[in-house]
Amino acid sequence: MDTTDLSEMQKLANRLVLEAGKMAFSMQSNYTIVTQKDEVDIATNADVACEKFIISEIRKIFPSHNIYGEEGGDNKQESDYSWVIDPIDGTKEFARGSKDFCCLIAVEKDGQLVVGASYRNSWNSVVTASLHNGAFLDDKRLAVSRTNELKKALVGMDFGSHKGLCDEEMAQHQLQIAKKILLNCYRIRPGWDDGLLLTNVAAGFQDAHIIMPNRVGWYDVAPGLLFVTEAGGTVTDFHGNNLANRDVSKGIVASNGKIHDRLLEFVEDYFDN
Numbered sequence: 520m521d522t523t524d525l526s527e528m529q530k531l532a533n534r535l536v537l538e539a540g541k542m543a544f545s546m547q548s549n550y551t552i553v554t555q556k557d558e559v560d561i562a563t564n565a566d567v568a569c570e571k572f573i574i575s576e577i578r579k580i581f582p583s584h585n586i587y588g589e590e591g592g593d594n595k596q597e598s599d600y601s602w603v604i605d606p607i608d609g610t611k612e613f614a615r616g617s618k619d620f621c622c623l624i625a626v627e628k629d630g631q632l633v634v635g636a637s638y639r640n641s642w643n644s645v646v647t648a649s650l651h652n653g654a655f656l657d658d659k660r661l662a663v664s665r666t667n668e669l670k671k672a673l674v675g676m677d678f679g680s681h682k683g684l685c686d687e688e689m690a691q692h693q694l695q696i697a698k699k700i701l702l703n704c705y706r707i708r709p710g711w712d713d714g715l716l717l718t719n720v721a722a723g724f725q726d727a728h729i730i731m732p733n734r735v736g737w738y739d740v741a742p743g744l745l746f747v748t749e750a751g752g753t754v755t756d757f758h759g760n761n762l763a764n765r766d767v768s769k770g771i772v773a774s775n776g777k778i779h780d781r782l783l784e785f786v787e788d789y790f791d792n
Contacts, residue, residue: 635742717743
């Protein structure tokens with residue numbers, strides 16, 4: 520890969536998450552709903568405006584690159600590069616007036632994550648990573664924790680909503696995994712914000728995060744997965760395999776690497792039940 524191109528893409532991604540994040544914040548007080556995805560999940564005019572802005576800026580510099588955005592769908596072109604965009608991750612919270620939302624951008628080359636960037640409004644900071652170059656919170660290099668004992672581990676888990684847990688069987692699967700975490704680890708860190716929890720793993724604020732199968736869109740997690748691996752952590756599906764082809768159907772385990780195999784034991788029978 521041309522490292523100059525990678526550096527240029529990272530610089531652009533960093534600028535765009537910051538500018539789009541601030542644009543979203545400026546629209547928060549008078550947003551309108553443009554799409555009602557379900558009884559709670561929505562897209563606002565801010566989601567649409569921020570994504571359009573990001574795409575327009577990408578097109579100025581990389582007109583031939585593919586675009587995969589939450590609001591705009593998949594725009595395929597003849598390019599090895601794809602930009603993955605979530606203009607406002609946390610729209611439901613954004614709509615309720617919370618400041619804890621973010622803008623997420625990742626870049627893939629031939630399906631491999633090579634750049635990730637996130638601007639979280641409540642942090643007023645940019646988290647960024649590029650392949651083989653590390654992950655950073657502003658200018659501070661991130662590193663996963665050194666925790667190597669489950670009894671000392673803080674493990675995140677997204678419990679989602681009934682939209683993701685659509686039946687009793689799936690709910691029981693997650694509760695069984697959560698029970699194993701509670702009985703073996705120091706504490707479970709439940710949450711709804713996978714972008715935040717993955718960043719927490721990369722920063723060493725927690726030791727792992729588990730995401731249930733088909734719980735998220737690729738644009739929700741792509742930057743955070745790169746943050747974890749570039750900070751020295753490990754990311755696999757529930758079978759211990761590397762993620763490929765934006766496939767989240769087999770779940771995600773992101774950790775500091777030191778407790779990864781033990782966590783896989785907690786989820787290994789998920790698809791057997």
